[in-house]
Amino acid sequence: MAENQLANNQNSSDEIDLGQLFQLIGRGFNSIFRFILRVFLYLKRNVYILIGLVILGLAIGYGLTQIISKKLKIEVIVKPNMESKNYLYDVIDEIQSKIIAKDTLFFESIGVENIEFSGLKVEISRVVEEDNTENDLQYLELLQSFENTDAIADILRAELQNKSSFNHRITFFYNNPEIGNEFAKRLMDYINTNEYFDKLIMVYRENASSRIEANQKLLQQVDEIITNYTNGLAVERNNSLSERIVLDNQEQMNIADLFEYKNLLIKDIETKKLELEESDEPVSIINFGKSQVVQKAFFAKKIILIPLVLVSLFFLISFLTYLNRKSNEISE
Structure with a gap:
């Protein structure tokens, strides 16, 4: 209960x-x-x-x-050469400080006359590239075929320099459309005017030219050896020939290695020609953009x-x- x-x-x-x-x-x-x-x-x-x-x-x-004029900008995509990235950032900071101080003497010295400091500003940032991990892995696998050759050191040095030297975006802001384009061009000329890098570029180009000339001579000699070997095969076609040839009673050389050496010489010549084309200035201009209106966020x-x-x-x-x-x- x-x-x-x-x-x-x-x-x-x-x-x-x-x-x-x-x-x-x-x-x-x-x-x-x-x-x-x-x-x-x-x-x-x-x-x-x-x-x-x-x-x-x-x-x-x-x-x-x-009533208020629109703010304009020009974007310039550049690539620093010969480890000039730190110099590039320092010179941009210098130019911005001259704008803040309204240093008319400085801008007149680089050819910018009657400058209006209202709205002027210079910024720099790194261009973020897409993630190409899969392509990088395939490239590393390809490099393994060169691991026992003399060209591997140059290839790795060039690739490391390429990976550590990103493209950068220099943005010039201004209000007056009449001076904007000329302002950006004058400043880019000033950035690429540096005595230290001018001397370094001269030595760099001389070395690359000498390397190309030496490789071309070696390539000519290799072509002569291959030609002589081919002619020898034609003359002694009925004889049993080994896969190896003898050069001036010296040790035998594999004909496949000779062709591989020729290809490496050709690749090195192409690389040096490309370096000569790219290393004309301390900072290479990849794209000099047109004047455009600064787009603001909606709010x-x-x-x-x-x-x-x-x-x-x-x-x-x-x-x-x-x-x-x-x-x-x-x-x-």
Whole structure:
């Protein structure tokens, strides 16, 4: 009997707890609904004011966009040569400091006359390249075929220099479209004017030219050896010839190695010619862009920003007014 009574009390207690829980949930939904209703009534009472503020903000923003000139920019994609990356960043910082200081003498010395410093700015950033992990792995596998050759050192040195020397973007900002293009060209000429790198480029080009000339002589000798061997095969076609040839009574050479050596000489000549073409200046210009308007983010545009500011101020004033009224009620 006592056990049945305890079970009944526990069931009734559970029912009471569930009832209280449902009541709390209902009160929560009612509070949310009342809050939404109050916000709706607030917006309904002030809808004309809000519409007026939006229209006023759009008009002010449109007027400012017509009065204030658009900011322009030119983007130049460059590639530093011969470890000139640090120099490139330092000289960009130097130019920007001259702009901040409004150093007219400096800009006149590089050929920029009657400069307007309003809106002028120079920035530099690294061009982020796509991840080509799969292609890099295939290239490493290809390099294994050159591991026992003399060309592997030069190939690895060139590739390491290429991987550590990213392309960079120099951005010139300005307001006056009449001086923008000339301003960017004069500054690029100034960046590529450096006595140290001029001497280094001269030595570098002389070494590359000498290497090309020496390789071409070796290539001519290899071609003569291959030609003589081919002629020998034609004359002694009926004789049993081995796969190896003898040069001036010296040790035998594998004809397959000779062809491989020829291909390496050709590749080295092509690489050095490409280096000569690329190493003409301390900083190679890959692409000199055209003048373009600076595109701002949607909410950063004046025609959108000003209405948002006006509406936000209205909400802030309304909230402060509400707090002031409540505080007066409590004080009374």
